[in-house]
Amino acid sequence: DARVTQTPRHKVTEMGQEVTMRCQPILGHNTVFWYRQTMMQGLELLAYFRNRAPLDDSGMPKDRFSAEMPDATLATLKIQPSEPRDSAVYFCASGLSFPGSPNTGELFFGEGSRLTVL
Amino acid sequence: GDSVTQMEGPVTLSEEACLTINCTYTATGYPSLFWYVQYPGEGLQLLLKATKADDKGSNKGFEATYRKETTSFHLEKGSVQVSDSAVYFCALIGTGNQFYFGTGTSLTVIP
Numbered sequence: 001d002a003r004v005t006q007t008p009r010h011k012v013t014e015m016g017q018e019v020t021m022r023c024q025p026i027l028g029h030n031t032v033f034w035y036r037q038t039m040m041q042g043l044e045l046l047a048y049f050r051n052r053a054p055l056d057d058s059g060m061p062k063d064r065f066s067a068e069m070p071d072a073t074l075a076t077l078k079i080q081p082s083e084p085r086d087s088a089v090y091f092c093a094s095g096l097s098f099p100g101s102p103n104t105g106e107l108f109f110g111e112g113s114r115l116t117v118l
Numbered sequence: 119g120d121s122v123t124q125m126e127g128p129v130t131l132s133e134e135a136c137l138t139i140n141c142t143y144t145a146t147g148y149p150s151l152f153w154y155v156q157y158p159g160e161g162l163q164l165l166l167k168a169t170k171a172d173d174k175g176s177n178k179g180f181e182a183t184y185r186k187e188t189t190s191f192h193l194e195k196g197s198v199q200v201s202d203s204a205v206y207f208c209a210l211i212g213t214g215n216q217f218y219f220g221t222g223t224s225l226t227v228i229p
Contacts, residue, residue, distance in 0.1 A: 004161075033217065042221040043162075043207065056216060091161055097215045106152075107217055109161030 002026045006092050006110035014118050018080040021113045024073055025094030032075045033107065034060075034067055035091040043091075049075065050097055082117045089114050120145045120212030124220035127205075131198055131227050139193040139223045141182075141208035149210040151175075151184055151191040156205045156222070165193075165206070198227045 005024040013019055025032050034046040047067035048056040057067060064083070069075045079086055089112040125140040143151065150169045154162040166175030171186035180195045193206060208220040 031215075043219045045216075045219075048216060050215075055214065093162075106164045106167070107154075107162075109163065111159075111161050 002108075004092055004094050004108050004110035006090075006113050008113055009111065010114045010116075012116045012118065013082055015083055016081040017117075018078065019082045019086075019115060019117075020079075021077045021090050021092075021115070023075040023077075023092030023094075023110060025075060025092070026108055027073070029094035029096055029108070030072075031095045031097045032069060033093045033095075034075070034077050035093065036088045037091060037112070038088045046077070046090075079115075082115075084117045087115055087117050120149065120210065120216075120218050122208050122210055122218050122220040124206075124208040125223050127222070128224040128226060131225070133200055133227055133229050134197045135227075137193070137195040137198045137202075137225065139206055139208075139225070141191045141193065141220060143189050143191065143208075143210050145189075145210055145212050148186075149212050151182070152209040152211075153180070153182055153191070153193050154207040154209055154219070156207065158204070162207060198225070200227045200229055203227045 007022050030051050032049040036044045046060045049069050052069040066078045091112045093107045093109045095107045121144045123142050152167045153165040155165045156162045166177040168175040168184035174183045182191050182193045203226050205222045205224045207222045210218050212218050
């Protein structure tokens, strides 16, 4: 049963600490998205990769957030230093996208990483 | 730019009531349209989709019709159940093959 796997599921840390969240996309998928969900802001796009190349990270605070795909089976989202306002649920999603095609089909979401920064 | 606007929640209905959650979109070209559902404590999952005008997506008793003339994709269900309680997101694939999500509408169905 193919699914997107995220770790950790829950993380509590103190302000100023580094936080790394990991995502294993579904094998064969070539797009990966990172979203942040909060009650106040809803679902916000942080970063978008296709074929491991970053296409859009305009929604990500550059001074403290970074997103990478070291290989096709791993995407990481790092926050350094973390702040209380970063407390949220972070979702990774993967899908298929073909250049020139108007329809990329379904996005598959992981169960999310719930981050609490004290 | 591309965007999705959906009905503000929360929505509370009694079991077996009719549901409509409104969704309108702005996009260049002809986007594919989606409804995603998020159950408590879980990630989003695809509920239904439509890829061209007049297409009707359906799943689990939910339906939505792609209306190009009104740029809408309203979600409907004739008789909701307690198990339908969740947050519903309208979405489209727009410029650059990027997904655009609405703000989500929370539905609570009471017995």
